[in-house]
Amino acid sequence: MLNESQWWPRDVIDSYQLTQFNRLFLHAKTHVPIYRQMYADFEPPTTFEELKGLPILTREAFSGDPNLIRSEHLPVGTEIFSEASTSGTTGVQVKVLTTNQTEAIRLACAVREFDWYGLDPKGSYCVYRDTYKHPKDAPILQLHRWPFQVIGDLVQTGRGYWIAASAKVDQIIELFTSAGLSYLQTMPALISRLIEADVNNRLHFQLVQTFGEVLDDSAKMLIEEASGAQVRNTYSSVETGRIATACTESQLMHAYEESVLLEVIKEDGTQAQAGETGRVVVTALHNYATPFIRYDIGDYVQLPQGPCPCGRSLMGIERVHGRVRERLLTASGEFVPAYSLFGQITNVPWIREYQLTQMNSQDFLLQYVGEKGEAGALAGVVEVLSNLTGNTVRLEVEMVQHIAIGATGKRVRFVNKTSA
Numbered sequence: 001m002l003n004e005s006q007w008w009p010r011d012v013i014d015s016y017q018l019t020q021f022n023r024l025f026l027h028a029k030t031h032v033p034i035y036r037q038m039y040a041d042f043e044p045p046t047t048f049e050e051l052k053g054l055p056i057l058t059r060e061a062f063s064g065d066p067n068l069i070r071s072e073h074l075p076v077g078t079e080i081f082s083e084a085s086t087s088g089t090t091g092v093q094v095k096v097l098t099t100n101q102t103e104a105i106r107l108a109c110a111v112r113e114f115d116w117y118g119l120d121p122k123g124s125y126c127v128y129r130d131t132y133k134h135p136k137d138a139p140i141l142q143l144h145r146w147p148f149q150v151i152g153d154l155v156q157t158g159r160g161y162w163i164a165a166s167a168k169v170d171q172i173i174e175l176f177t178s179a180g181l182s183y184l185q186t187m188p189a190l191i192s193r194l195i196e197a198d199v200n201n202r203l204h205f206q207l208v209q210t211f212g213e214v215l216d217d218s219a220k221m222l223i224e225e226a227s228g229a230q231v232r233n234t235y236s237s238v239e240t241g242r243i244a245t246a247c248t249e250s251q252l253m254h255a256y257e258e259s260v261l262l263e264v265i266k267e268d269g270t271q272a273q274a275g276e277t278g279r280v281v282v283t284a285l286h287n288y289a290t291p292f293i294r295y296d297i298g299d300y301v302q303l304p305q306g307p308c309p310c311g312r313s314l315m316g317i318e319r320v321h322g323r324v325r326e327r328l329l330t331a332s333g334e335f336v337p338a339y340s341l342f343g344q345i346t347n348v349p350w351i352r353e354y355q356l357t358q359m360n361s362q363d364f365l366l367q368y369v370g371e372k373g374e375a376g377a378l379a380g381v382v383e384v385l386s387n388l389t390g391n392t393v394r395l396e397v398e399m400v401q402h403i404a405i406g407a408t409g410k411r412v413r414f415v416n417k418t419s420a
């Protein structure tokens with residue numbers, strides 16, 4: 001379905017997005033309470049210029065009342081498929097309705113991913129994630145087919161597995177050592193934990209597809225080296241579904257522009273240019289039940305310097321930097337984005353996993369999993385911390401056995417205890 005559109009020229013993508021946006025805008029302005037207020041003085045945009053002048057939706061704007069974002073009426077042919085909610089790690093839980101249309105587009109995105117990554121339906125596939133709501137006594141579920149629908153079940157697939165984030169790693173290693181596994185879909189923290197526990201290096205996969213959080217370059221290399229797999233990261237959210245996935249011909253990601261309209265906006269409110277970093281403002285073009293229009297999803301991404309060598313016009317993303325709420329307290333009492341720090345920490349050769357805690361504007365604690373290493377390697381980290389906070393910082397370093405993973409399967413790499 002999206003096989004052709006990935007090669008659309010830029011003007012075709014633009015006009016497709018603008019048309020879809022307009023339809024959604026009109027529907028939302030009429031049938032969704034929050035947009036009735038927000039768009040009272042706005043007409044449907046006829047150009048991107050006008051579109052970019054529309055107000056931005058924040059999570060806080062509807063967090064008090066989930067009905068504000070729900071459509072009171074659905075267009076003919078639209079049916080509710082399911083209800084999902086965000087993990088709430090951002091502090092506010094968001095309830096999202098999916099429909100027959102969002103489901104169709106999700107499937108189309110998944111199929112294109114399978115195509116890009118060369119998945120053979122005869123291989124075995126495991127989903128190892130927080131999303132498996134398992135019965136208490138069955139954190140590992142074995143199936144005769146893949147654990148999700150593949151093109152309407154027309155294709156016969158190999159074996160499948162659902163594994164919950166709470167499953168014991170030893171059991172997972174045991175299972176895949178004896179049965180083998182071709183493809184693994186998981187979260188960076190979970191695969192890192194699995195690799196770490198696999199001391200005899202028994203796990204081998206063809207492909208590891210990661211979802212759900214930032215995948216550091218160093219973590220990616222570690223997974224590739226240990227498991228022999230190619231590692232592909234997909235950027236997605238509960239609110240919008242898939243946003244972008246790794247290109248097979250470069251280090252960039254490409255946005256699923258048939259499904260989402262992606263904007264990257266700098267702190268000063270202007271659009272980010274090539275090479276720059278900004279906040280992700282995203283529109284899910286096909287969700288008429290809970291429309292997310294120009295929605296500030298709370299992430300930073302960096303745009304690439306130029307077009308992708310693969311020749312696709314689909315918007316590129318150089319890097320997903322992580323959450324906007326990861327903010328440092330400065331000496332002057334302001335909060336500034338912390339993302340430039342994380343690359344510095346992952347560059348330290350003897351750190352495999354870490355959690356950084358800010359105690360006050362001067363004191364930081366870096367807990368890490370790895371080896372004992374030269375303290376000099378941390379000079380870059382201290383320098384960035386000092387620049388960001390405008391203070392002479394003290395960095396305490398502690399080697400630990402594990403960095404805890406939350407119930408959602410996500411790792412918390414930064415904790416700010418200054419305002420607690």
Ligand SMILES: [Zn+2]
Nearest residue numbers: 247308310312
């Ligand atoms: Zn590409």
